[in-house]
Each structure stands twice: as structure tokens, then as C-alpha cells.
Amino acid sequence: MVLNDIEKLLEKYNNAETTLQEEVQLRAYFANGDVAPHLEHYKPMFLYFSQSQQEQYTKDVPLKPKNTKLYQWISVAAVVVLMLGIFIPNWNNGPKTLADYPPEEQKMYLETKAALAMLSDKFSDGTSSINALSLASENFNVGLEKASHVAEFSKTTNKLLKN
């Protein structure tokens, strides 16, 4: 390429009026080696530009599929469960006194109560008869003692008879 053209291009280049093609020409000229001495100082610039284009990004980027949304919702669900745990027992308080239950249930309740009362009556009867038994066993013991007296008496009579 004629030196004159290069000088013109450089002039345009410095005014930022060159097209991309013209800049490619300039880079090619300065990459070539034999550069006119008065343009020598441009050389490192264009060489640097060409060199810088080579640099590459070599690191790997960890691309994970998006599952962060799920984790966010788990915490929300946990909070909801907690709240339910706190509030649900209060909902279940319902009717409290006998009058609040329906009449059928009231009736059943009274019947069961009467039946249980009867049962407990019989039970206490049973206990009193057991008391009588224990009285009898006491008397029995007394009788036994008396019997042992008799045994003693017979021992002494035997001794007397031997003598």
C-alpha cells in the first residue's frame, strides 16, 4: 500500500472517521513488519490492539438449574403449619356444659350415670358382706385359741395320768 494512503488513513483514524474496513487495513499494514520510520510509534498501538483480541475467558461458570423457588416455598409452608398448630386447638373447644349437648346425648349420659351408680351400690353391698366374713374369721381365730387351751389342758391331764 502506498505510504501516502496510510498517512491519510491515519489522519482519518485520529479523527475517528475511519470505517472498520479501513482500520483492518491499518492493522494489517502495521502488523507487516516494514513500517515507515516516521510512523514507527504507531506500531505498538496496533500490535497491542491485535494482541488484545486474543485474550479469552477460560473459567467455567457453574450454571445450575433454577430450583431456588422451591426452597423459598418450603419456609412459607413451615410457617403455615406452625400457625395451624397454634390456632387449631382453639377452634375445637366447642360445647362445654351438659346443657350444650343435644338432648339425646344428655339422656344417654344420665342413663349411664344411673347405671354406674347402681353398680357402685352393689359393690358397696358386696364389701359389707365381705366384712361379715372377716368378722367370722376373727371369731374363728378366737375359737382356735380356745382350742389350744384345751390342748394344753389335755397335755397336763396326760402327765397326771402317767404319774
Next chain:
Amino acid sequence: MYRRKYEEGNKPTLLPIKLVMKQADFVSLVMPFKDKVFRLAKRLLVSREEAEDATQEILLKLWRNKEKISDYKNVEAFSMTMTKNFCLDRLKSKQAQNLKIVHSNYTDNNSSLQKQVEARDSIDWVSKIMEDLPEQQKIIVQLRDIEQYDFAEIAEMLDMSETAVRVALSRARKTIREKLTNTHRYGIK
């Protein structure tokens, strides 16, 4: 993608199913410009580690919003804008949080001259010159001279008019040229 739905009279009608982007689709969408995102981040944040972190952050943000991605007209331009904003925010919060003792906090003419002499012939010197440019000019030089976007795209990414982009670019190029000419002359002397 369409699903057939049979209504009364067995007339098949076509219902559009929401397009679900798979990982492979996403990677092939992002592949062409992830290096550009990284290079822009590195241009602004300078350190390689920070640029890598920023790129990862941007890509993850895109991945998280993958449902909305099809709504964007130009995903690449959108990503570049996002990168620019993200890095500028990073820089701002870093400045606000901790004032470190870095080379810009004190000037030591001797050592910087030393550096100039050392880097004189190497291409690294250009990157040092670019570090000193204002942020916006840095971005524009990066997008134009390195990534070779046309002016309309750059204007869209930066939310500027094309003329403003040209003016800033011209200023940046002239600054770089001047600094290079100076060091070149030092070299001759």
C-alpha cells in the same frame, strides 16, 4: 414449539408453549461474546482475577434471567452494557470502601521514568497508557479498536449519540498517539 390442542369437533389448533431455554442453548448463545465481556471487564478492573469474577457474575445474571433473554433485541449489546455498568459500580464501591496505597496515591517521577524506559519498546506500554485514560474513553477504545463494533452499536451500548462516541474516540486516540510519540522520542535521544 407448538402443542396440539383438540377442541370440540376435533379441530387441531396450535398453541405456543413458552420456550424453555436449556443449558446448551444458553451456552451457545453466550459463547460468541463471553470473551468480549471478559476483556471489557479486564480493561476496566485491570486485575485478571477481578475481571474473571465480574464475567462470572454477568454470565450468572444472564442465566438467571434466561426466560427474559428472548425479549432483548440484542443480547450481546445488552450484556456489554451490563458489564460496563457492573464494572463501574465495582470501581466506585472500591474507591468508597478502602483507600489503598497504590501507585496513583503518590508520584515518584524517578520510578515512573524508569518504567517508561523499560516498557518503551514493548507493547505493554500501550496498555499502561490506556489505564490512564478516562473510563469512558477506555471503554470506547476497547469496543472500537479491540472488539471492532461499529459506531451505531457502541452508541447503543453506552446510551450515547454516535457523534459523542466519535469525539471521545478521537480524543482517546490522539492521547495515545501523543504519549507514544513522546516515549518514542525519548527512545531516540
